[in-house]
Amino acid sequence: MSVFQATASAPVNIACIKYWGKRDTKLILPTNSSLSVTLDQDHLRSTTTSRADPSFKKDTLWLNGKDDPIKEGGRLATCINELKRLRKVLVEDKDASAPKLSTYAVHIASYNNFPTAAGLASSASGFAALVSSLAKLYELPSTPSELSLIARQGSGSACRSLFGGYVAWEMGTKADGSDSYAVEVAPQSHWPEMHAVICVVNDAKKGTSSTSGMQRTVETSALLQHRIKHVVPKRMADISAAIQARDFDAFAQITMADSNQFHAVALDTEPPIFYMNDVSKAIIALIVEYNRVALEKTGHLKAAYTYDAGPNAVIYTLQENAKEIVELIHKYFPQKEAFNDRFQLFGGEGVKGKVVEGFNEAVAQPHEVDAVKGIIHTKVGDGPRTLGAEESLLNAEGTPKTLA
Amino acid sequence: MSVFQATASAPVNIACIKYWGKRDTKLILPTNSSLSVTLDQDHLRSTTTSRADPSFKKDTLWLNGKDDPIKEGGRLATCINELKRLRKVLVEDKDASAPKLSTYAVHIASYNNFPTAAGLASSASGFAALVSSLAKLYELPSTPSELSLIARQGSGSACRSLFGGYVAWEMGTKADGSDSYAVEVAPQSHWPEMHAVICVVNDAKKGTSSTSGMQRTVETSALLQHRIKHVVPKRMADISAAIQARDFDAFAQITMADSNQFHAVALDTEPPIFYMNDVSKAIIALIVEYNRVALEKTGHLKAAYTYDAGPNAVIYTLQENAKEIVELIHKYFPQKEAFNDRFQLFGGEGVKGKVVEGFNEAVAQPHEVDAVKGIIHTKVGDGPRTLGAEESLLNAEGTPKTLA
Incomplete structure (x- = not known):
């Protein structure tokens, strides 16, 4: 039987123009645009493995090896459900042979390589890695900007971690938030110094x-x-x-x-x-x-x-x-x-x-x-990376590996 | 021979609406109005004795017993000269019998009863006491608001120490600063609690x-x-x-x-x-x-x-x-x-x-x-007070008494 699984890592970003204030707290729509530099994930990163399996009872997340309950209607659930919806609409509805992953529960293991005690916000890299790993698992055709719309609903500044280099989060004006996403201002290679x-x-x-x-x-x-x-x-x-x-x-x-x-x-x-x-x-x-x-x-x-x-x-x-x-x-x-x-x-x-x-x-x-x-x-660093199976954070049973 | 001398004390004030920014740095005209509460000079005060005498060589100030040079064209000189001008115009020019105090040099001794180390701004109470003592010495018919125009040119917030109680410094709009002065919002007795x-x-x-x-x-x-x-x-x-x-x-x-x-x-x-x-x-x-x-x-x-x-x-x-x-x-x-x-x-x-x-x-x-x-x-306290000769800070020679 196939294992449907993907692992991705995503970087931290630190804003130069600060995001402070929401005009919509549910959709996480900001009161102003912001701009950040993506930092190198060789040094600071979140890594996430997502697996979909018909045997799984419910969506489950482990953060740094610890079960982190997914609150119904919460930000995490919003992101996962939106990605499942895209799986169905963009993949399964178009290709009858595609496995119905959108109907399976997912197990997600996420790990930050920097200690929480460091006081660095891990929600940006964490949601970016989560969205990236699920997008890969679901084989979504979405662009980073499109994925940033989803990451944004997990944690506003997470949308900027969908790109490497220099990244703007355009505040947008629409009530549904469909124009509030991240865009690349310049890639890492433009100004790597x-x-x-x-x-x-x-x-x-x-x-x-x-x-x-x-x-x-x-x-x-x-x-x-x-x-x-x-x-x-x-x-x-x-x-x-x-x-x-x-x-x-x-x-x-x-x-x-x-x-x-x-x-x-x-x-x-x-x-x-x-x-x-x-x-x-x-x-x-x-x-x-x-x-x-x-x-x-x-x-x-x-x-x-x-x-x-x-x-x-x-x-x-x-x-x-x-x-x-x-x-x-x-x-x-x-x-x-x-x-x-x-x-x-x-x-x-x-x-x-x-x-x-x-x-x-x-x-x-x-x-x-x-x-x-x-x-x-x-x-300055690059955007989310897809990692090989050897980097998986989940063991054969679909629970977190014990990390060294 | 007469001794022409006056002693006054003036209070500290602490702003509730802050003064921050000048539109004219020479005249000390603020970018916004401000408002303060005058504190009780029974506790915190500056006391100043001013004496005019034909034998004095030049205007001299002692601050807490120490000679504090009066810089030509400086703020202190501006205040003293403006008060001398008022003495001439408002008193001597109108009454030929009035002594020509405006032509004498003055000796001024000023004393703060709180240590500089306390970190409390003494310039407000200091300039208010200086202006009050000279106004008394010169027997000026000026109102506190009129005197505040002069104190303002010594130190902006000093103008608010010309009144007790609750005091506004109206920023004014005129280029010459003639409408930038302090007014009483309410006396101490209105809200003494x-x-x-x-x-x-x-x-x-x-x-x-x-x-x-x-x-x-x-x-x-x-x-x-x-x-x-x-x-x-x-x-x-x-x-x-x-x-x-x-x-x-x-x-x-x-x-x-x-x-x-x-x-x-x-x-x-x-x-x-x-x-x-x-x-x-x-x-x-x-x-x-x-x-x-x-x-x-x-x-x-x-x-x-x-x-x-x-x-x-x-x-x-x-x-x-x-x-x-x-x-x-x-x-x-x-x-x-x-x-x-x-x-x-x-x-x-x-x-x-x-x-x-x-x-x-x-x-x-x-x-x-x-x-x-x-x-x-x-x-909350009252405005500047005129003190009796027994409170003089100058000795018979016109130099500072040694304070206990």
Whole structure:
């Protein structure tokens, strides 16, 4: 008997123009367009295996090996049902010989290769991998943009993880959400020098969830509508042009301004929402000073910080500057664990904390070990990948393999 | 021979609708109107003695006993010269017998009764006291609003310290600034139950000065203009009405929203400006939770936080709730020095840290001693006072007395 199964992996993406606010909370339709860089799934990824089998009793998901109940009417169920519907309409109804996979329950095993404790949102890569693996299993003829419509309903920003490179989520205007999907602004290969240094910041307290936080901003901020109507559209156009032109100065300036403005409207919420803490702010001070020196010496910016709904910093930079930034962060934030030197910047002796010449060291205080729990160096990457059977996360019985 | 001398004291004011941005940096004309509560000068004040004497060589100022050079063309010189001009025009030109004080140099001694280290802006009370003492010395017939036009040119928010109670600074529209002055919204006696608990927050690093910070916001924030044009005018009207009606709920809601929005536009600046730190944010979390409990129990808010260009919290509350707030702050922020119990809330045994029933203690972590360096309990107060000769800060020679 055939095994109907597919495995896919999908990347994390980090927005430069931030998504904050829904105009439809059920369909997950945003109040503004957004734009992100897809990060390399060689480093950070979600992997998902989906199997359809007539013997399965009900749709079941295991997340990192643990049963994660699928709530009826919930976002996960919405995605699975929509993909089954497409299987029926686009495949089975057109080809009578196609197995009726849409009528079988599915077993899904999903695994993130980065710890939840890292504070990196796994819902984007997770839903993108889930949609990709089911689309492969069902042999759907859908394009990444079409699949992004489904991933969007799982987790808004997941739609952007259906592409590699530089990706826009066009907000759309239709009530049914059919024009609210992701498009590729430029592939990874257009500007492969874009690197990212992620600083995982220690956070004592749990912040406001982005789902509830963004709706509170929609309801109470006196500034959000201005951002939506008058600021974001121009920034979307400008940063797309900057990416086309590989203009890092413009890319960095817009990315930092939009991170700041996202946190500004979060603060303009009642009660106010704070995602950045004093460590996040110290990293901003370092990047501002690093750019000041760079601008003075070269006339160009060298780094762009951005913060999502948490205290972690993602610092975009071009490949040639990544070493300086890793050294800079180490200088102020001593690390407990050795830096994972994926790009072989440092050779055998490891990283030494260091600032560039002319850097005013007084812009921040050195912190204690663990203020920044980890530093991840990665770069722009490709979109979802289909993996071979040997990568399956399900065993013969259709339950999760035990991972090493 | 006569001694021409006057002494005045003036209060601190803390804005509920924040002043942030100048449309004219020389005349100090703001981009929006603002509104403040004047605090009791029995507790926090600047006192200034001015003396005019033909033997004096040049205008001289001592601030807290230390010679503070008067820069030609600077703000201090502008205020002194404008008051001399009024002396000539309004007094000497009309009454030939009036001594020609406008032709004498002045010696000015000014003293703040709160330490600079407290992080409370002393420029507002300082310029208000200076203008008040010179106006008295020169026997000017000017009203407080007229004097506020002069104080404004010393330090914008100083104009609001020319009145007690609840004070608006009308931004005005004229290019010469002649309609940009303070007016009384309501006197202290209209709503004397307004108390303030000031938390002096320890701050490791020196923040951006408000003078340079606000102009950077004017130049780079994409949100400030919306605030100025579409948010502040309605808030000014609404909070004035709330004060007239003694409606603490509306007063508190607007005060907190405007503090948040001021810090939001500071964050929306390039590079971003942060005045609040993690301790400031913890105090916000406490007040939000305290209000949540109050709303649930009584249907009303009990406290309103507000932050100026620094990490200190000012918590407005009605007299009846001041004790609970002082206890709440002590619970999370242990104090090195004994609380100055001006209103005899606690009797002999001193303050015990305590939360109200139903309060979720997990909203913040208890901090170490000195995270909040001091707690000052005060209330709404009156406007500048003229003091007797026995309060003079100048000795017979016209130099500062040594203060105990």
